[in-house]
Amino acid sequence: MIKKPGDVFNFLGFIGFFGFITTILEAWVAGEFSGFSNIKPGISSWTVASNFIGMAVVNFICYTIIPFFISRSGATLLNLSNVTTIIWSMLSDILIFDGPFYPLCVVAFAIELIGIVLFSFK
Secondary structure, eight states: OOOSTTHHHHHHHHHHHHHHHHHHHHHHHHTGGGGGGGOOTTOOHHHHHHHHHHHHHHHHHHHHHHHHHHHHHOHHHHHHHHHTHHHHHHHHHHHHHOOOOOHHHHHHHHHHHHHHHHHHTO
């Protein structure tokens, strides 16, 4: 569908841009922004807003880097790397919310790392 190889970066960039717009519209329709009315006493609205802004900036950076990652390493390695977000989510849950530790996540993480290493040897 993309006629010139140089158009890939523009195509993926627009996917990220329109994905951002779609996410904002979906959050607005689903009422996700009503969470600002449920802020605990002592926590400023700016703190909550800065968390949303920080997440948007990180997503923008990630979606900007993805075309370069895909052109260098390929979509398969990108997908394998994205699967490792589960372990980072578990670690964040443990450190921030005192969540439980799941030993099976460590096994899955090791299998994912083996897959990434094996794929990178191709």
